[in-house]
Amino acid sequence: MTTTLDDIAGLLHAHGLALSISPDGRALCAPFQLPGGVLEVMVLVHPQGPVVELDIVFPFVVPAHRAGAVLEAVGLANMMLRLGRFDYDAAHRRLLYRAFHAVADAPVTAAQLLLLLRTGLLISEQLQLPFQDVCLRGGHPGLPVAELLEGARAFVQPEVQP
Numbered sequence: 001m002t003t004t005l006d007d008i009a010g011l012l013h014a015h016g017l018a019l020s021i022s023p024d025g026r027a028l029c030a031p032f033q034l035p036g037g038v039l040e041v042m043v044l045v046h047p048q049g050p051v052v053e054l055d056i057v058f059p060f061v062v063p064a065h066r067a068g069a070v071l072e073a074v075g076l077a078n079m080m081l082r083l084g085r086f087d088y089d090a091a092h093r094r095l096l097y098r099a100f101h102a103v104a105d106a107p108v109t110a111a112q113l114l115l116l117l118r119t120g121l122l123i124s125e126q127l128q129l130p131f132q133d134v135c136l137r138g139g140h141p142g143l144p145v146a147e148l149l150e151g152a153r154a155f156v157q158p159e160v161q162p
Contacts, residue, residue, distance in 0.1 A: 004045060005021060005025075005027070005028055005043075005044075005045055007107060007108070008028060008043055008045065008052065008108065008113060009021070009028055011108070011109070011110040011113055012028070012043075012110075012113060012114075012117075014110065015110060015114060017030065017117075018030065019041070019043065022042070026044060027042040027043060027044045027055075028042065028043040028044075029041065029042050032121060034121075034124070034125045034128055035125070035128075035129070036059070036125075036128040036129045036132055037058075037059035037060070037128070038059050039056050039057065039058060039059060039121070039124055039128070040056070040057040040059070041054070041055070041056050041057075041117070041120075041121070042054070042055040042056075042057070043055075043113075043117075050102060050103040050104060051100050051101070051102055051103065052100070052101045052103055052108055052113070052116070053098065053099075053100050054084070054097075054098065054099045054100070054101075054116050054117060054120045055096055055097070055098050056096060056097040056098075056120050056121070056124045057094055057095075057096050058094065058095040058096065058097075058124070058128060058131060058132075060095070060132060060135060060136060061092075061093050061094065062088070062093045062094065062095060062135045063093075063135070063136070064093065066134070066135050066136075066138070067088070067090065067093070069134055069135075069138075069141045070088050070095065070131075070134060070135055070141075071088055072141035073131065073134045073141035073142070073143070073144050073145075074086045074087065074088050074095070076141060076142060076144065076145045077127065077144040077145055079145075080145055081123070083099055083119055083123075084097055084098055084099030084100075084119070084120060084123065085097070085098055085099075086098075086127075086131075095131055095135065097120055097123060097124045097127075099116055099119065099120050101113075101116050126147060127144045127147055130143040130144040130146070130147045131143075131144055
């Protein structure tokens with residue numbers, strides 16, 4: 001049994017998420033408003049393999065002179081991630097977050113899709129502003145990693161009892 005874009009659209013629609021099919025028919029797309037701007041979310045199904053792909057495109061174009069810093073920031077951030085990765089699309093000078101879910105011999109479930117989507121949006125939201133600082137304001141490439149570390153510390157910091 002294979003999973004199609006129509007299957008995914010139906011599962012997401014049942015949970016109140018309306019994604020539209022892209023003009024080329026290869027992806028489901030929807031904008032998500034976050035504090036740093038609108039992220040374009042795309043869900044694709046790879047026909048050659050049972051894989052669902054989530055792409056989140058950041059809402060800014062990277063200036064050519066900042067490409068080196070962005071690549072360094074992407075590499076540093078990717079070392080900290082457990083799910084997905086950041087990519088720099090040099091042809092379009094765009095920053096993306098990508099995550100994949102393998103679909104073996106059963107169709108993908110709503111729970112699997114929602115977990116993939118929520119996790120991707122959470123990571124993208126956490127790092128959108130630090131990446132913007134690196135890309136557009138000359139920030140240090142270590143800013144996204146510092147944000148990841150700070151978020152991880154807050155998440156696992158034990159409560160201290162007096």
